Amino acid sequence: MSKIPSALSLGIRRGNLEVRQFARQRESVVFTLLFPVILLAIFGSVFKDTIAPDVTFSQYFLAGMIASGLVNTGFQALAITIPLERDFGALKRLRGTPMPASSYFIGKSILIFISMVIQILLLLGFGILFFGVELPTDINKWITFSWLVLLGSACSTALGIAFSIVPKSGRGASAVVSPIVIILQFFSGVFFVFTQLPTWMQQVAAIFPLKWLTQGMRSVFLPDSFASQEVAKGWETGKTVVILLVWLVIGIFFSVRKFKWDRD
Amino acid sequence: MSLIEVKGLKKSYGDVHAVRGVDLEIEDGEIFSLLGPNGAGKTTTVEIMEGFRTRDSGTVSVLGFDPQTRGHESRKWRDRIGIVLQSSADAGDLTVLETIDHFSGYYSNPRNVDEVIHSVGLVEKENALIRNLSGGQRRRLDVALGIIGNPELLFLDEPTTGFDPEARRAFWALIQNLRSDGTTIVLTTHYLDEAEALADRVAVINGGVIIEVSTPAELGGRATSQATVAWRDGEITKSERSDNPTELVAKLSSHFGGEVPELVVSRPSLEDIYLEMIGGSHE
Ligand SMILES: Nc1ncnc2c1ncn2[C@@H]1O[C@H](COP(=O)(O)OP(=O)(O)OP(=O)(O)O)[C@@H](O)[C@H]1O
Ligand SMILES: [Mg+2]
Numbered sequence: 349m350s351k352i353p354s355a356l357s358l359g360i361r362r363g364n365l366e367v368r369q370f371a372r373q374r375e376s377v378v379f380t381l382l383f384p385v386i387l388l389a390i391f392g393s394v395f396k397d398t399i400a401p402d403v404t405f406s407q408y409f410l411a412g413m414i415a416s417g418l419v420n421t422g423f424q425a426l427a428i429t430i431p432l433e434r435d436f437g438a439l440k441r442l443r444g445t446p447m448p449a450s451s452y453f454i455g456k457s458i459l460i461f462i463s464m465v466i467q468i469l470l471l472l473g474f475g476i477l478f479f480g481v482e483l484p485t486d487i488n489k490w491i492t493f494s495w496l497v498l499l500g501s502a503c504s505t506a507l508g509i510a511f512s513i514v515p516k517s518g519r520g521a522s523a524v525v526s527p528i529v530i531i532l533q534f535f536s537g538v539f540f541v542f543t544q545l546p547t548w549m550q551q552v553a554a555i556f557p558l559k560w561l562t563q564g565m566r567s568v569f570l571p572d573s574f575a576s577q578e579v580a581k582g583w584e585t586g587k588t589v590v591i592l593l594v595w596l597v598i599g600i601f602f603s604v605r606k607f608k609w610d611r612d
Numbered sequence: 613m614s615l616i617e618v619k620g621l622k623k624s625y626g627d628v629h630a631v632r633g634v635d636l637e638i639e640d641g642e643i644f645s646l647l648g649p650n651g652a653g654k655t656t657t658v659e660i661m662e663g664f665r666t667r668d669s670g671t672v673s674v675l676g677f678d679p680q681t682r683g684h685e686s687r688k689w690r691d692r693i694g695i696v697l698q699s700s701a702d703a704g705d706l707t708v709l710e711t712i713d714h715f716s717g718y719y720s721n722p723r724n725v726d727e728v729i730h731s732v733g734l735v736e737k738e739n740a741l742i743r744n745l746s747g748g749q750r751r752r753l754d755v756a757l758g759i760i761g762n763p764e765l766l767f768l769d770e771p772t773t774g775f776d777p778e779a780r781r782a783f784w785a786l787i788q789n790l791r792s793d794g795t796t797i798v799l800t801t802h803y804l805d806e807a808e809a810l811a812d813r814v815a816v817i818n819g820g821v822i823i824e825v826s827t828p829a830e831l832g833g834r835a836t837s838q839a840t841v842a843w844r845d846g847e848i849t850k851s852e853r854s855d856n857p858t859e860l861v862a863k864l865s866s867h868f869g870g871e872v873p874e875l876v877v878s879r880p881s882l883e884d885i886y887l888e889m890i891g892g893s894h895e
Contacts, residue, residue: 352691352720361717365706372705437700441757444662444695446687447718610664 359454366459406479412538415561422504430512443609506599621670632820645811694763704743719761832885
């Protein structure tokens with residue numbers, strides 16, 4: 349008899365299946381991927397001011413939307429769809445097979461990573477075409493961008509899987525998860541310039557990853573001169589890495605220890 | 613040692629005592645049926661054996677393994693069993709073929725995908741999206757996913773719910789084939805005819821306790837129970853219960869000088885016995 353397939357190879361198979369399944373749900377593809385672009389269009393058209401020399405609000409907002417995209421396509425999508433899959437009984441069926449939980453998680457990560465990349469490309473393309481956003485030319489900025497996307501999507505995916513145990517039912521999941529994400533977006537300086545928010549909001553936001561992702565994205569897409577306008581008068585790159593890593597570990601811990609396959 | 617051994621199994625949900633001390637031994641290669649009415653504790657018992665639910669007390673060994681164990685050993689164990697749940701569903705955006713083919717990749721020694729699709733009668737629907745299948749077709753897909761891993765042990769929780777009569781016959785044939793390939797099968801059902809047609813042994817369960825375990829033919833002392841002999845004597849129909857119906861018929865025959873008017877000799881049907889066992893009334 350041959351050996352049981354490895355968790356990694358099954359994870360890749362699952363990723364393939366998840367992508368195919370996702371692509372067939374047209375409404376959710378359009379909604380998940382285009383919603384941030386629509387927001388960018390609205391905010392970019394309404395707020396045309398310059399917030400610092402060489403920095404328009406659209407540019408500031410684009411950085412925030414790319415960071416939020418990481419949260420939307422990862423955390424939000426998973427924390428809503430996993431409880432639905434659980435309610436259907438799809439997860440219980442998987443539990444009854446020799447496929448390990450890690451393969452399921454790998455499959456989800458692949459799906460999330462691909463949809464994030466598509467979303468980022470859409471946002472960047474839109475920003476460049478309509479809002480005069482310029483791509484950085486400094487290679488170091490692209491390096492920062494790469495690890496922000498990797499670490500951000502890992503963090504967002506792990507926390508989404510972990511948070512999927514909170515909603516009691518699939519139908520209620522969206523009502524639990526969406527407000528959390530929207531409030532975080534307000535607090536983290538996605539819709540408003542972060543330094544203009546009340547201090548207590550800034551302090552709350554600093555506990556969660558989104559604030560650090562948005563600030564990190566600003567360090568990529570805004571001129572370095574803008575760093576002095578941040579609350580800490582700098583980009584705080586090291587601190588960002590540490591905080592994202594801590595949340596990643598928390599997410600993985602709860603995903604592995606507490607994941608629920610079954611309603612009861 | 614038996615393939616499955618359950619001793620003193622108990623499980624409550626709050627103050628609902630779903631399983632109240634069940635003992636079972638299921639042997640290698642047999643078709644074992646758990647027969648009982650709604651809420652009898654069939655699904656609870658089976659899902660504890662499948663490792664889906666925890667037990668309150670008792671011991672359970674399935675293929676020499678405690679289903680509550682987790683980790684890599686449990687993967688190897690799951691590789692050897694197949695499960696058809698009482699109810700399961702998928703989001704439905706994949707085709708029958710894609711789904712079965714995907715699940716086959718989970719196992720070390722899967723069956724051939726086309727053969728499985730053929731054996732559950734879904735060849736014409738193999739490229740249909742799951743969301744477009746009828747209820748009975750979905751159920752056949754469930755069965756396909758239960759057997760794709762070529763299991764040594766197959767659990768079926770009310771597998772034929774929603775099948776039309778022809779599909780049910782085809783399913784019975786499939787199960788008998790699996791058994792002749794050496795698969796051990798644990799089947800829960802409400803249907804007496806299904807238990808009678810398939811099972812080597814039947815356990816009747818009600819209110820969380822096993823009332824009896826025996827072959828379908830001997831259930832409730834059916835093979836040895838008294839026969840009822842009925843006949844017409846003038847204007848009235850008479851009937852008598854007897855351990856020796858042949859003797860009684862011979863006596864009647866000489867009394868009537870040959871043919872006994874409207875003679876009927878009957879034994880209780882499996883259904884009569886079953887309904888009596890679970891405390892229901894017949895007719
Ligand atoms: N998850 C649960 N939470 C609470 N009570 C439950 C749960 N599952 C089963 N029960 C209760 O336990 C009892 C046994 O249920 P079980 O599902 O095991 O019966 P069953 O024999 O499979 O019935 P059916 O033929 O209707 O499928 C029932 O009274 C049921 O209401
Ligand atoms: Mg049941």
